[in-house]
Amino acid sequence: MPANEKPTASVWTRPRRPQRDQLTCEHIVAAAVELLDSEGIEALSMRKLGSRLNAAATSLYRHVANKDELIQLAVDDVFGELEPPAGAERPQWRATVTRIAADLRAMTLRHPWIAPELGQIGLVHIGPNAMRVSSGLLAQFEAAGFPADEKDRAAGTLTAYVIGIAASEAAYLSAIARSGKTEQEWVAGLRPASGEAPQRHSRPREGDPVQRDAHPQQIRDDDFFYGLDRVLDGLAARLDT
C-alpha cells in the first residue's frame, strides 16, 4: 500500500474536494451581509468569510474582484430589501415619500454597517437596486409638481437628511450593541455620568419621564419623523407658488 501512496494515494485517502454548494457570487454576497450584520464591518475579513462558506479565502476572488467590490455588492444587496414605489400620483406624493424615507431608515438600522458606506459611495458607484429606489423617489417629486431642474435637488435634500440621521442612529446603536447591553440599560447607565455631554440621543428629555426611560427607541422614532416632517414641509412650501 505505501508503494503507490506517493504518486496518487488511495482513492479513499485522496483529498476529494468536499461537496460544497457551488460558491456563487450571490452566495458570497449573502454570506457577507450575514457576517456584516452579526459582527460589524471591522470583523469582515476574506478569510473569515471564506471559512463560513467552507472555502479558502482566495477562492472568493474567482467571483469577486476584491473586498471593496464585495462591500459595494453587499450594499446594493440590502437595497434590494426596499420596494420602490408603485405609481406616482400627485395627491399622495408626501405619503409615499414618507414611506420611502422610513423604509430607508429602517434598512439602515437593520444593517448599521451600511451607514458609512452610504456616505462613501455617495451615489457615484450606485448599484441597480439602489438606483431603482433612487429613481422611484425622483419620480415622486416629479409627480408632486417640482419643475425638472428642481426635483433632483428636492430628492437630494430628502436623502441627505435621511442618510444623515440614520447614520447617526446607526452609530449609536452599534455602540450599544458592542457594549452588550440593551438600549434602555445603556441610556440609564449613561445618565448619571451625563451632564457634560448634551448629545442628542442620551440627553435627558424634559417630557414624560415614563416614556423617557421606558422607550428610548420611541424617542428616536419621534425625532426622525419630526425632522422628516420639517424637511417635507419646507419642500412642500415650494409647490404653493
Place this chain on the structure above:
Amino acid sequence: MPANEKPTASVWTRPRRPQRDQLTCEHIVAAAVELLDSEGIEALSMRKLGSRLNAAATSLYRHVANKDELIQLAVDDVFGELEPPAGAERPQWRATVTRIAADLRAMTLRHPWIAPELGQIGLVHIGPNAMRVSSGLLAQFEAAGFPADEKDRAAGTLTAYVIGIAASEAAYLSAIARSGKTEQEWVAGLRPASGEAPQRHSRPREGDPVQRDAHPQQIRDDDFFYGLDRVLDGLAARLDT
C-alpha cells in the same frame, strides 16, 4: 572633560537620540490631520505617521491609546477650525444658523476623510471642540424661540441634513481626487457614459449650459443652499404658530 566621557564610546559616536521635537500628543494629532488631508484615511498607518515624525510607530502609543482614539482626536482637532456663534439673538437666528451650516460643510470638504467618521461617531464620543459647535447651534435654536423639548430635535434635523449632504459631496470629491483629474474634466468625461446613471452630481442639468459645464462646484453650492433653505423653511414654519 574627556574623563567623564563614559567607557563606552566617544560622545560624538555615541548614538545620541537625534534631537526631535518632543513628540507630544498635539504634534501627533496635527501630523495625522496633515497625512489624512493629503493621502486619505486608508493611507494612514501608524508606521507612516511615525516616520513623518521621525519616530518609530510604537512610540506613538506613549501618547495615544490606539489608532481609533487618534482618529477621534483628529476629528475634534479639525472641529477647532470652526468658530462657534458669538451671541444668540432672535432676529438673526436664521442667518447665524446658515453660517454655521456652511462652515460645517466647508470643513467637511476641506477634510473629506472626516465624513464617514462623523457618521460613525454620531455625536456619542463627541470631543470638546465639536461640543462647542454643537451647543452653540443649540443656543441659536433656543434663541429662535423653539420650546425646550423641540430645540434639540430642530438642531438634529439641521445637522443630519448638513452631514448627509456633505458626506455625499466629500465622497464625490474624493473619487475625483483619486482619479487625478479636475472636477470639470471628470464631469465631462462622465457625461457620454452617463444616461444610465441619474445620480445627483453628474446629472445633466437642464439649465444654462455654460454654467453646467464651467462651474460644477457652483452647482454643488446651489444644491447645498437650496436644501438648507428648505430645511430652515420647514423649521421656521414651526415658529409661526
Place this chain on the structure above:
DNA sequence: CGCAAGATGCGTACGGTGTGCGCTACAATC
C-alpha cells in the same frame, strides 16, 4: 468513449497592518 480545454478551488507567499512587551537611555529628583 476519449481527450482537450476551460473553469474552479486552494496552498503558499509577500508585503503590509495594529499593537503588546521588555530593553535602553535620558531627565529630574533626592
Place this chain on the structure above:
DNA sequence: GATTGTAGCGCACACCGTACGCATCTTGCG
C-alpha cells in the same frame, strides 16, 4: 552621585488583502 520614572525603540505576533501557479473538476467536441 544614586535613584527613579519615563519617552522612545526593536522585536515579535497575529492578522490582513491578494497575486500566483498548481491540482482538480466540468464540459464540449471529435
